Amino acid sequence: xTGATGAGAxxxxxxxxxxxxxxxxxxxxxxxxxxxxxxxxxxxxxNGRGYRYPVLAPGCTGCRACAQICPDFVxxxxxxxxxxxxxxxxxxx
Amino acid sequence: MSDDRAAGTGPxxxxxxxxxxxxxxxxxxxxxxxxxxxxxxxxxxxxxxxPIAVRGLVEAIAELGLERSTIAVFGIGCSTAFSNNLDVxxxxxxxxxxxxxxxxxxxxxxxTTVVTVQGDGDMVSEGxxxxxxxxxxxxxxxxxxxxxxxFGETGGHMTATTVLGQRTKTSLxxxxxxxxxxxxxxADLVARLEGAAFVARCAVNTAGDVARxxxxxxxxxxxxxxxxxxxxxxxxTMCPTGWFVDTPAAPAYLADHLGAVHGAGVLKDLxxxxxx
Amino acid sequence: xxxxxxxMGSVAIxxxxxxxxxxxxxxxxxxxxxxxxxxxxxxxxxxGGVCMNAESEIEAVGMAWGAAATGTPAATGSTGQxxxxxxxxxxxxxxxxxPLVVLNMARAQGDYWQATRGGGHGDYRHLVLxxxxxxxxxxxxxxxxxxxxxxxxxxxxLGDYYLAHTARAVPSNGRAPGATPAAPPSWALTxxxxxxxxxxxxxxxGSVKQRDDVGYDLAAHYTACAEHTATxxxxxxxxAEVGSTEDAEVVVVAFGTPGGYVRAAVQAxxxxxxxxxxxxxxxxxxxxxxxxxAAARGAKAVAVYENNTGQMLDDVRLAVLGAAPVEFxxxxxxxxxxxxxxxDLDVAVLAARILDVVERHR
Numbered sequence: 049x050t051g052a053t054g055a056g057a058x059x060x061x062x063x064x065x066x067x068x069x070x071x072x073x074x075x076x077x078x079x080x081x082x083x084x085x086x087x088x089x090x091x092x093x094x095n096g097r098g099y100r101y102p103v104l105a106p107g108c109t110g111c112r113a114c115a116q117i118c119p120d121f122v123x124x125x126x127x128x129x130x131x132x133x134x135x136x137x138x139x140x141x
Numbered sequence: 142m143s144d145d146r147a148a149g150t151g152p153x154x155x156x157x158x159x160x161x162x163x164x165x166x167x168x169x170x171x172x173x174x175x176x177x178x179x180x181x182x183x184x185x186x187x188x189x190x191x192p193i194a195v196r197g198l199v200e201a202i203a204e205l206g207l208e209r210s211t212i213a214v215f216g217i218g219c220s221t222a223f224s225n226n227l228d229v230x231x232x233x234x235x236x237x238x239x240x241x242x243x244x245x246x247x248x249x250x251x252x253t254t255v256v257t258v259q260g261d262g263d264m265v266s267e268g269x270x271x272x273x274x275x276x277x278x279x280x281x282x283x284x285x286x287x288x289x290x291x292f293g294e295t296g297g298h299m300t301a302t303t304v305l306g307q308r309t310k311t312s313l314x315x316x317x318x319x320x321x322x323x324x325x326x327x328a329d330l331v332a333r334l335e336g337a338a339f340v341a342r343c344a345v346n347t348a349g350d351v352a353r354x355x356x357x358x359x360x361x362x363x364x365x366x367x368x369x370x371x372x373x374x375x376x377x378t379m380c381p382t383g384w385f386v387d388t389p390a391a392p393a394y395l396a397d398h399l400g401a402v403h404g405a406g407v408l409k410d411l412x413x414x415x416x417x
Numbered sequence: 418x419x420x421x422x423x424x425m426g427s428v429a430i431x432x433x434x435x436x437x438x439x440x441x442x443x444x445x446x447x448x449x450x451x452x453x454x455x456x457x458x459x460x461x462x463x464x465g466g467v468c469m470n471a472e473s474e475i476e477a478v479g480m481a482w483g484a485a486a487t488g489t490p491a492a493t494g495s496t497g498q499x500x501x502x503x504x505x506x507x508x509x510x511x512x513x514x515x516p517l518v519v520l521n522m523a524r525a526q527g528d529y530w531q532a533t534r535g536g537g538h539g540d541y542r543h544l545v546l547x548x549x550x551x552x553x554x555x556x557x558x559x560x561x562x563x564x565x566x567x568x569x570x571x572x573x574x575l576g577d578y579y580l581a582h583t584a585r586a587v588p589s590n591g592r593a594p595g596a597t598p599a600a601p602p603s604w605a606l607t608x609x610x611x612x613x614x615x616x617x618x619x620x621x622x623g624s625v626k627q628r629d630d631v632g633y634d635l636a637a638h639y640t641a642c643a644e645h646t647a648t649x650x651x652x653x654x655x656x657a658e659v660g661s662t663e664d665a666e667v668v669v670v671a672f673g674t675p676g677g678y679v680r681a682a683v684q685a686x687x688x689x690x691x692x693x694x695x696x697x698x699x700x701x702x703x704x705x706x707x708x709x710x711a712a713a714r715g716a717k718a719v720a721v722y723e724n725n726t727g728q729m730l731d732d733v734r735l736a737v738l739g740a741a742p743v744e745f746x747x748x749x750x751x752x753x754x755x756x757x758x759x760x761d762l763d764v765a766v767l768a769a770r771i772l773d774v775v776e777r778h779r
Contacts, residue, residue, distance in 0.1 A: 208611040208612035209608060209611050210608040212606050214483070224622075225620065230609075232606055235479075240479075241475070241482075245480035247483075248469065249441050249467060249491070270476070271476060274472045
């Protein structure tokens with residue numbers, strides 16, 4: 049499920065991430081590796097070392113591709129136990 | 142919560158808060174740093190493929206429960222950055238010389254799991270003799286080559302695996318067959334030696350390749366564990382710095398250049414079970 | 418228990434290595450080292466050890482390096498040219514603080530500088546022992562393994578063609594073959610510390626695991642190695658065989674097999690009333706400078722005999738430090754094979770050269 053759906057429709061996320069922004073070196077490998085395409089780089093915001101970093105849109109599937117391809121170990125990946133329609137575990141915040 | 146996404150992606154839902162774990166109702170499936178890598182930064186370039194490969198190696202070791210019997214023999218190159226921050230025993234060897242050192246370790250302590258971690262300049266330039274002899278002898282070790290087609294640590298120079306047309310600091314107009322000769326496809330060479338029991342080539346430029354790489358590493362370690370002979374896993378890794386490309390372009394560059402010459406796949410597998 | 422048997426030097430040295438606990442040996446055939454490798458290949462497996470006929474000298478020293486890192490008593494060797502190939506590894510094995518016994522069955526005596534200065538890069542030192550005959554070689558081999566393990570530093574045993582191919586009836590000494598080796602030292606790699614948060618590291622770049630953003634600190638490591646080397650060189654006693662130097666007018670210094678010929682020449686001259694003495698360094702590193710200096714005190718001249726163009730000569734000059742003139746009575750003495758079958762290695766020839774020095778300094 050992509051993040052760019054029709055206006056107002058809640059996007060189901062089966063997983064989510066914790067992103068260690070300060071560890072990121074802005075290489076963008078995660079962007080291309082994400083199957084649902086829910087990662088994108090900041091436009092201007094940078095971390096303490098001057099690198100842009102990824103931000104997450106709704107629709108994460110918890111597939112771990114980002115974590116597996118990241119050379120800097122930036123991602124923690126979580127999977128929701130019960131992603132439900134509009135449920136507390138799955139709705140975009 | 143930041144909504145500062147790259148321009149051009151269009152309006153969409155607000156960004157997810159990724160500053161803290163989600164709390165109840167979710168479980169961790171992948172932690173930041175693999176258990177067998179000490180927490181702390183390495184200083185390899187942005188977009189370097191080597192940490193991805195090292196992660197695959199330590200995860201394969203952990204999957205097979207081999208961390209308490211593993212001795213990793215490191216060569217000299219960018220990957221030396223990991224030789225003093227792993228939670229497996231490490232023996233540092235010289236450039237090109239890990240296979241003979243690994244041979245001594247394994248022959249003295251046959252009950253250990255011995256792997257080497259070497260770059261392409263290390264294994265195929267300086268150390269070609271060593272890896273071929275270890276493979277011919279069927280040494281029960283697993284040699285892992287991180288192949289980015291350059292000497293990365295010294296700043297990006299041509300190695301024995303650099304492909305034709307590849308620009309490096311010692312082949313500024315691109316590697317030329319007449320002036321510089323042709324690349325050595327090491328996994329193909331090793332697969333022809335009878336002592337080699339498992340030889341595979343893979344890459345870390347896509348998530349799918351990363352998963353395949355870890356499976357190849359696991360199968361190589363199983364080959365060693367089962368005493369079948371020498372195993373080699375050649376892993377193509379990104380080096381945007383050495384390739385003069387931007388980091389997001391490196392995965393495609395790998396596929397189009399290095400990967401087009403050094404072909405992926407299992408080149409040899411003497412294990413009883415058919416490959417999955 | 419004595420088992421005196423007539424054995425070629427190469428065989429006696431190999432047996433001594435095994436008796437001293439060596440359980441890993443790697444080498445490449447090269448004259449006059451080859452018979453040591455042959456004998457280790459035959460005997461080491463009998464005691465549960467491993468002998469590797471490596472495909473090159475560089476791979477031989479690499480294999481010995483790996484075995485040594487696991488705490489297995491290990492040795493390698495060659496002749497001078499093979500030692501030349503091994504130098505990078507020998508330097509770094511020293512910086513990795515590993516025990517290793519290295520045997521140079523040299524051709525002639527031209528490897529003195531390679532052995533004592535170290536032919537590798539950087540600031541490192543090996544202890545060097547130069548036996549004078551087969552019996553002493555057996556003792557020196559045992560000493561080499563002990564020193565190497567004590568100091569976690571390679572020890573070089575400098576032999577020669579005569580030592581390799583001379584047969585003597587010598588006993589073994591030390592532990593009986595097949596005795597259980599001691600448990601591996603605490604620094605040795607066995608795999609077992611993996612996954613504990615404290616996995617061991619053996620590295621010539623340092624022994625400190627990375628913390629925070631610090632990688633290897635070579636400045637700290639090389640400084641610590643240098644301090645260790647200085648401590649080792651102060652603590653290990655230098656040793657020499659010294660004879661009739663108290664009232665000697667001329668003292669002759671020689672090492673290795675030629676040392677025995679110098680001894681015989683000096684004793685022959687003494688029998689004729691000529692006041693001469695000799696010093697035969699047994700440890701070349703540390704060099705017995707005090708013994709040489711003491712012998713030179715009161716002498717009219719010091720003569721150096723070695724089968725090369727003058728290498729130990731430098732160390733003798735440094736030890737004597739101008740107290741007496743130092744003269745070189747050695748030189749290249751080879752047959753056409755280049756192996757150091759020295760025509761000049763003759764008691765009468767040596768006696769004549771020594772007498773010449775005596776007479777010129779009357």
